Amino acid sequence: MREEFQAPRGFHDILGEDLRKFRYVTSTIRDILRRHNFEEIILPVVEYADLFERSIGETTDIVQKEMFVFEDRKGRRLALRPEGTAGAVRAYVQNRLFAQRTYHKVFYEGPMFRHERPQAGRYRQFHQIGVEVFGVAEPHADAEVIKVAHEIVETLKIKADIEINSIGCKVCRPAYREALVGYLNSVSEKLCSVCLDRKDRNPLRVLDCKVETCKEAVKEAPRVTDYLCEECRDHYSKLSEYLKALGVPYVENPHLVRGLDYYTRTVFEVVSPDLGSAIIAGGRYDYLVEEFGGPPTPALGFAAGIERIALLVDTPKEREPVYFVIPFGDVIPYALKVTDTIREKGKVAELSYRKGNLRKQLDFANKMGYRYAVIVGEDEMREGVVSLKDMETGEQVRVRPEDI
RNA sequence: GAGGGUGUAGCUCAGCUGGUAGAGCGGGGGACUGUGGAUCCCCAUGUCGCGGGUUCGAGUCCCGUCACCCUCCCCA
Numbered sequence: 221m222r223e224e225f226q227a228p229r230g231f232h233d234i235l236g237e238d239l240r241k242f243r244y245v246t247s248t249i250r251d252i253l254r255r256h257n258f259e260e261i262i263l264p265v266v267e268y269a270d271l272f273e274r275s276i277g278e279t280t281d282i283v284q285k286e287m288f289v290f291e292d293r294k295g296r297r298l299a300l301r302p303e304g305t306a307g308a309v310r311a312y313v314q315n316r317l318f319a320q321r322t323y324h325k326v327f328y329e330g331p332m333f334r335h336e337r338p339q340a341g342r343y344r345q346f347h348q349i350g351v352e353v354f355g356v357a358e359p360h361a362d363a364e365v366i367k368v369a370h371e372i373v374e375t376l377k378i379k380a381d382i383e384i385n386s387i388g389c390k391v392c393r394p395a396y397r398e399a400l401v402g403y404l405n406s407v408s409e410k411l412c413s414v415c416l417d418r419k420d421r422n423p424l425r426v427l428d429c430k431v432e433t434c435k436e437a438v439k440e441a442p443r444v445t446d447y448l449c450e451e452c453r454d455h456y457s458k459l460s461e462y463l464k465a466l467g468v469p470y471v472e473n474p475h476l477v478r479g480l481d482y483y484t485r486t487v488f489e490v491v492s493p494d495l496g497s498a499i500i501a502g503g504r505y506d507y508l509v510e511e512f513g514g515p516p517t518p519a520l521g522f523a524a525g526i527e528r529i530a531l532l533v534d535t536p537k538e539r540e541p542v543y544f545v546i547p548f549g550d551v552i553p554y555a556l557k558v559t560d561t562i563r564e565k566g567k568v569a570e571l572s573y574r575k576g577n578l579r580k581q582l583d584f585a586n587k588m589g590y591r592y593a594v595i596v597g598e599d600e601m602r603e604g605v606v607s608l609k610d611m612e613t614g615e616q617v618r619v620r621p622e623d624i
Numbered sequence: 625g626a627g628g629g630u631g632u633a634g635c636u637c638a639g640c641u642g643g644u645a646g647a648g649c650g651g652g653g654g655a656c657u658g659u660g661g662a663u664c665c666c667c668a669u670g671u672c673g674c675g676g677g678u679u680c681g682a683g684u685c686c687c688g689u690c691a692c693c694c695u696c697c698c699c700a
Contacts, residue, residue, distance in 0.1 A: 226673090226690075228691095229690080229691065229692090280698085281625095281697075281698045281699080282698080285625070285698090286698080302699095303700085332700080334698090334699075334700090336625095336697090336698070336699075337625080337626095337697090338691090338692075338693090339692095339693075339694075339695090340693070340694080341700085342698095342699075342700085346700065347700090348700060350700095414696095414697070425698095428698095431696095478699095479698070479699065480699095489700095497699075497700080498699075499700065500700075501699085501700065522700095523700060524700070525699090526700080527700080528700055529700085548657070548658065549657080549658090575657095576653085576657075577656060578656095578657065578658050578659055578660090579656065579657085579658085579659065579660070580653095580656095580657090580660090581657095581660085582659055582660035582661090583660050583661075584660085585660070586660045586661055587660085587661085593659085595658075595659075597658060599658085607659090609660085611661095614659095614660085616659080
C-alpha cells in the first residue's frame with residue numbers, strides 16, 4: 221500500500237524562493253539587532269502551559285482556543301509556545317540575569333504555534349524574531365525599540381505605518397476602565413454581540429473591533445490618553461519627543477490596545493496597508509517580571525512575523541557567485557582537481573554532473589543563475605589551465621585554476 | 625470556532641447537457657560533445673486530492689473527508 225503524507229494543516233515546508241526570502245528577512249533583521257547590540261538567547265519551544273495562561277491572559281483567544289496543549293508522562297500540562305515574551309521573561313528570571321547588571325537587551329528567533337485557521341500570512345507554525353529590553357523604565361528605551369522596528373521596514377523597503385498608544389498603568393487604568401465601561405453601557409445597543417461580551421471581560425478590546433457599528437459607537441468613547449496618570453502622560457509625551465528626534469514617523473491611535481493582558485503604558489504596531497494586518501507589534505510590560513517571581517523590573521519588546529514580512533519583500537535577484545565546472549571530454553580527474561582547487565580558495569564550486577554538449581551545459585549554468593562557468597576541456601588540461609567565463613558579461617579568459 | 629470558494633501533469637489552467645484526459649510553461653533528449661539567455665523537432669508527464677454513493681459508464685452529479693484560498697473572530 222502506498223500512502224502519501226501531507227504536512228498537518230497550517231504547517232508548511234519552507235524552501236526554494238520562499239526560503240531565500242525568509243533568510244533575507246531574518247539576516248537583515250539580525251544585522252540590525254547586532255548593530256543595536258542585542259544579545260541572542262535560544263528559548264525552548266515548550267513551556268508549562270500556565271506560563272502563557274498567566275502572562276497572556278486567561279480570557280484571550282490565544283490562551284482559550286489557540287494553544288497547543290498536551291500532557292507529559294507525569295500529567296503536567298505543557299504547551300507549544302504561542303509567542304516569545306513569556307518564555308523570555310521566564311528565562312530572565314530563572315537565569316538571574318537581573319543580578320548580572322542593571323539592564324539587558326536580548327532577542328530570540330524561532331517558531332511559534334497557534335491553532336487557528338490558516339490564511340495568507342497566517343500559519344499554525346510561524347516564525348518570529350522578538351526583542352526584549354529588561355530593566356529600563358525610561359521612555360528612550362521605548363523610542364529605541366520602536367526605532368528598531370522602523371529600521372526593519374525601512375531596510376527591507378516595506379510600506380508600513382507605525383501606530384502607537386499608551387494604555388496606562390496600575391494607577392490610571394482602573395479609572396479609565398470604569399469610565400469606558402460606563403460609556404459602553406450607554407451605547408450598548410449599537411455594539412455587536414462579541415463586543416457586548418467583551419465589554420465586561422476585557423473592555424479595552426472593544427476599541428479594537430472592526431465591526432462598522434462598533435467603530436461608530438466607539439468614536440465618542442473616552443480616550444485612554446485623557447485618563448493617564450502624571451507619570452504615564454509624561455512617559456508617553458517623552459516617547460513622542462524622542463521618536464521625533466530619531467525621525468521615526470508614527471501616528472497616534474488611541475484605539476490601539478493589543479490583545480495580550482501583560483501590556484502597560486506603551487503599545488505599538490507596525491501595520492502593512494497591503495496586508496491589512498500587523499507585521500511587527502509589541503509594547504511595554506512593566507509588571508510581568510515581578511509576577512514571574514523576579515524583582516520589580518520594567519521591560520518592553522516586540523515580535524516581528526517573518527512569514528508576513530517575507531510576503532512583502534523582494535529579494536535582490538543576483539547571480540550566485542558559483543563556479544560551475546564543466547568537464548568536457550576525457551578530463552574527469554583534472555576537473556575534480558580543478559573544482560577542489562577553487563574550493564580551497566574559499567570560493568563556491570560545483571562540478572557539473574550533467575551530461576550533454578557545451579551548449580547545454582552553459583544553458584544549465586545560466587538557468588541556475590551561476591555567475592561563472594569553468595570550462596575544462598582536453599586543450600585546457602594539456603596546458604594546465606581552465607577557460608573561465610563570466611556568465612554576466614560573457615567575457616572569457618584562460619587562467620590557471622589556482623589563480624581563480 | 626462560523627461562513628464562502630477551490631482542488632485535473634512539477635507549475636498555471638482548459639475539459640460543454642456524464643462516454644474513459646488536454647494546452648502553455650517547466651523538465652528530458654536531439655538538430656548541435658567547444659560557447660548560455662534563441663529557434664525547430666521528439667519524449668514523458670497523471671491512482672483527475674482522498675473515500676464512498678448514483679449510473680451500463682463519473683474528472684463531470686451527490687455525500688463525506690483532507691488540504692489550500694478568502695471573509696469573520698483573533699493575531700505576527
